[in-house]
Amino acid sequence: MAEVFVKIKDRQLGPFNSSEIRNLVVKGEFTQGDLVYHEDMQEWVEASEIDEFRNLFTEEVKRVHQKTVFAVGGGKGGVGKTVLTASLGIGLAAHDYDVVIVDADFGGANLHTCMGILEPDYTFYHFYSLQRESLEDICLETPVKNLRMISGACGTLGIANPRFHQKLRFINQLKHLNADYILLDLGAGSSYNVIDFFLAAEHGILVTTPEPMAIQETFNFLKMAVMRKLMRDLRKNTSAVAILEQHMYAEPGKMHFTMDDVINDVRQIDEIAAFSIETFLSSYHPRLILNMVHSNKEIQEGDSFKTAAHDLLSVDVEYIGFIEYDENVRKSVKELKPFVIENPKSKASKSLAKLVTVGLLQKNGWAGFQDRRRLLKQLRQEGADYPDARLQESDTICSVNCFYWGDCDYQEGGYPCPIRHLDPIFKQHG
Numbered sequence: 001m002a003e004v005f006v007k008i009k010d011r012q013l014g015p016f017n018s019s020e021i022r023n024l025v026v027k028g029e030f031t032q033g034d035l036v037y038h039e040d041m042q043e044w045v046e047a048s049e050i051d052e053f054r055n056l057f058t059e060e061v062k063r064v065h066q067k068t069v070f071a072v073g074g075g076k077g078g079v080g081k082t083v084l085t086a087s088l089g090i091g092l093a094a095h096d097y098d099v100v101i102v103d104a105d106f107g108g109a110n111l112h113t114c115m116g117i118l119e120p121d122y123t124f125y126h127f128y129s130l131q132r133e134s135l136e137d138i139c140l141e142t143p144v145k146n147l148r149m150i151s152g153a154c155g156t157l158g159i160a161n162p163r164f165h166q167k168l169r170f171i172n173q174l175k176h177l178n179a180d181y182i183l184l185d186l187g188a189g190s191s192y193n194v195i196d197f198f199l200a201a202e203h204g205i206l207v208t209t210p211e212p213m214a215i216q217e218t219f220n221f222l223k224m225a226v227m228r229k230l231m232r233d234l235r236k237n238t239s240a241v242a243i244l245e246q247h248m249y250a251e252p253g254k255m256h257f258t259m260d261d262v263i264n265d266v267r268q269i270d271e272i273a274a275f276s277i278e279t280f281l282s283s284y285h286p287r288l289i290l291n292m293v294h295s296n297k298e299i300q301e302g303d304s305f306k307t308a309a310h311d312l313l314s315v316d317v318e319y320i321g322f323i324e325y326d327e328n329v330r331k332s333v334k335e336l337k338p339f340v341i342e343n344p345k346s347k348a349s350k351s352l353a354k355l356v357t358v359g360l361l362q363k364n365g366w367a368g369f370q371d372r373r374r375l376l377k378q379l380r381q382e383g384a385d386y387p388d389a390r391l392q393e394s395d396t397i398c399s400v401n402c403f404y405w406g407d408c409d410y411q412e413g414g415y416p417c418p419i420r421h422l423d424p425i426f427k428q429h430g
């Protein structure tokens with residue numbers, strides 16, 4: 001393809017060569033409706049009218065459709081969303097898929113720490129502040145083969161509550177990342193920010209512990225997500241939205257309606273709107289993972305959640321598995337390593353291998369069993385090569401000279417600092 005001039009949003013740009021054009025397409029910045037200056041015809045024509053461009057768009061559409069975006073959320077804080085995002089990502093990467101894990105917890109980014117990357121070269125801040133154009137530009141390599149990550153930006157006011165157009169820019173570019181699987185680690189809570197990212201991914205994964213408070217918060221999170229989606233889909237239908245709002249903003253604790261009631265109320269005024277609600281609900285199947293499970297009885301909480309979601313929200317949740325409470329997970333977090341890498345033989349790692357192979361990739365039976373074994377073996381190899389965050393030269397040395405020595409509970413002395421994940425914070429304020 002010869003160099004061409006293009007017009008994007010009425011601005012003439014170029015000349016661009018074929019790889020520059022491809023880049024614009026991949027980033028979603030140049031679309032079929034944009035104009036290209038056609039040398040032979042000596043005029044501006046829509047890109048879709050030129051064969052070479054049409055092929056480029058078809059390839060990109062295929063590429064975008066072949067990838068899967070999972071959002072890991074669930075309302076309650078501290079239930080294991082971040083450690084699971086990292087380990088699910090590693091599990092998929094060990095299956096030979098290209099994976100990107102994304103820290104979308106804008107208020108409390110810590111996925112990089114979980115991976116043992118203390119000072120990421122690029123973070124979401126560089127994208128947010130327009131220092132880097134695309135998400136692909138801020139992708140970081142991780143020590144795990146096939147796995148890259150996008151680090152969140154912590155401690156910068158404003159990023160915790162991105163504006164609508166910033167969210168949109170982020171969401172639009174997610175699909176263009178070079179990967180088979182993209183996993184978003186969401187923050188706690190049910191704010192619109194979190195819910196919007198949960199809905200932006202085509203597949204939601206709810207993570208909860210079996211404790212009643214966590215289950216309740218996760219259920220509320222799901223309810224908010226469903227209602228938000230319906231309100232957005234029906235936004236032009238003011239009477240239907242009024243009914244949804246009436247149910248959504250009901251006094252807490254006095255909300256005895258089911259989704260069937262909502263649909264019936266909507267049907268009274270608009271059959272088509274009621275039908276579109278039913279259509280969405282019948283195709284919406286968020287997945288559920290129970291974490292920090294202590295007993296067989298607790299495992300069943302997942303089924304109870306499923307029943308409640310079906311009966312009250314008319315949503316069929318897919319309960320894809322559980323991870324036991326395992327001290328190895330806590331230990332690995334302190335060691336700044338994902339638990340599947342630090343201890344692939346632990347109970348939690350074996351359950352994770354099953355979650356990835358059977359729950360996400362749906363490989364069942366003997367083939368699935370073999371795959372799980374192969375995965376655990378692969379994780380053992382990854383573990384052997386994984387850099388030890390403790391042994392890095394750059395780590396802070398624990399000593400009486402430390403600014404925080406007087407207040408520090410550890411005061412171990414020597415090498416390295418036991419709270420070395422605070423290293424970047426010390427440096428910032430040093």
Ligand SMILES: Nc1ncnc2c1ncn2[C@@H]1O[C@H](COP(=O)(O)OP(=O)(O)OP(=O)(O)O)[C@@H](O)[C@H]1O
Binds near residue numbers: 077079186292324
């Ligand atoms: N299966 C498990 N067994 C034991 N401890 C666990 C397990 N899963 C997670 N944890 C512990 O729970 C802590 C919180 O996990 P994590 O940070 O992933 O939660 P989170 O849901 O991302 O929290 P937040 O909502 O604040 O982002 C971890 O530091 C880890 O020690």
Ligand SMILES: [Mg+2]
Binds near residue numbers: 081082105110185
């Ligand atoms: Mg987290």
